[in-house]
Amino acid sequence: MAYILNEKLKNLVPYSGSAGVYDVRLDANESFLNPGELFKEELQAALLEMPLNRYPDPSCRKLREAFGKAYRIAPERVVAGNGSDELLSLLLGAFLQDDQKLLTLEPDFSMYGVYAEIYGKQMVSMEKENMEIHVDSVLEKMEREQADVLIFSNPCNPVSSVLKRDDVVRLIRSTDKLVIVDEAYMDFDSEDSVVDLAGVCDNLIVLKTCSKAWGCAGIRLGFAVSSEEITGVLNALRSPYNVSSFTQAAGCVILNHAEYLQKAAEEMKASAAKLYAGLLPLEKCGKVKRIRRSKTNFVFIETERADELHSALRERSILIRKTAGNLRITAGTEEENRRVIEALFELFGEEREQK
Ligand code: PMP
Numbered sequence: 001m002a003y004i005l006n007e008k009l010k011n012l013v014p015y016s017g018s019a020g021v022y023d024v025r026l027d028a029n030e031s032f033l034n035p036g037e038l039f040k041e042e043l044q045a046a047l048l049e050m051p052l053n054r055y056p057d058p059s060c061r062k063l064r065e066a067f068g069k070a071y072r073i074a075p076e077r078v079v080a081g082n083g084s085d086e087l088l089s090l091l092l093g094a095f096l097q098d099d100q101k102l103l104t105l106e107p108d109f110s111m112y113g114v115y116a117e118i119y120g121k122q123m124v125s126m127e128k129e130n131m132e133i134h135v136d137s138v139l140e141k142m143e144r145e146q147a148d149v150l151i152f153s154n155p156c157n158p159v160s161s162v163l164k165r166d167d168v169v170r171l172i173r174s175t176d177k178l179v180i181v182d183e184a185y186m187d188f189d190s191e192d193s194v195v196d197l198a199g200v201c202d203n204l205i206v207l208k209t210c211s212k213a214w215g216c217a218g219i220r221l222g223f224a225v226s227s228e229e230i231t232g233v234l235n236a237l238r239s240p241y242n243v244s245s246f247t248q249a250a251g252c253v254i255l256n257h258a259e260y261l262q263k264a265a266e267e268m269k270a271s272a273a274k275l276y277a278g279l280l281p282l283e284k285c286g287k288v289k290r291i292r293r294s295k296t297n298f299v300f301i302e303t304e305r306a307d308e309l310h311s312a313l314r315e316r317s318i319l320i321r322k323t324a325g326n327l328r329i330t331a332g333t334e335e336e337n338r339r340v341i342e343a344l345f346e347l348f349g350e351e352r353e354q355k
Helices: 040-049 061-071 083-095 111-118 135-145 165-173 228-237 245-255 258-284 306-315 334-354
Strands: 078-081 101-106 122-127 149-153 178-182 204-209 222-225 290-292 298-302 321-323 326-330
Touching (some): 040 245, 061 078, 061 245, 078 083, 078 228, 101 111, 122 135, 258 334
Parallel strands (some): 101 122
Antiparallel strands (some): 204 222, 290 298, 321 326
């Protein structure tokens, strides 16, 4: 008898990531700086000392200590994961119970919905007003929908808008439901971070990653910070050796260089500011609807022509991200920014000539 996959699994689409070879890749919000070059010697020394025959430290003790030092957080309230993606999968899969309902605020990071669907969880989405979060509307929606868990990214991927710390705090303190704040992009400017409150507010989980401002997407390292009770549950739910010895060692090297984070974040924000300024004339002359200024390493372009522009850039070997019906471009090196700006102007210029 032939094996038949169930209908739900047949329709799943793999996360495309950024497969393929492109001259310019500005699609995944990676850093254009490689700290691996800067810290080569420390990384090599760590590799030489590593006992490959042994399992990694299941508690990631040194890594959590390094994270705790960098963020002034007690290591006991930290769980490390194979990217924050693994922690999201754990939170929206095993942690969220089948009779609980998840609320997402759209547009937001697409994987929240993907995980909820894969794990068959109940999910309700709310459209943001003008792509911004309004705390009272969210609280009202949570109440009306009887949602048990709220998740959102702050700053928001893909829009790049930021909910101010006071508002986040009011949101967390106005509900006894679980609030997961995904701060993947908060390291670019941490003034609105609430990571210090994870543990103080027992209904808060804050997610962090080394993939963005730290520039270490390749090592796959993320963190969840929460109360000791939730930390204990996450530790029980995760697989025992979820963070490899390589990642633990590289993570310790990078996290012990807090000065690197500041410098890298400034450089990436400066690049994003230049990208924004370079593209702005397209908004001014009405070619695109809106370009959003950002405190992160990407810009968001609202346009009705997202599909067409995305494909046309691909044909020019430039990969950007089509998301939420619009476009998101990661800030790159000067040369990468120049290529994407020129290509977009050319595409609009060609259109002007044809009309
Ligand atoms: N959260 C947000 C908002 C993201 O944009 C991303 C990556 N694009 C992640 C989480 C996952 O990050 P990672 O798994 O690389 O830590």
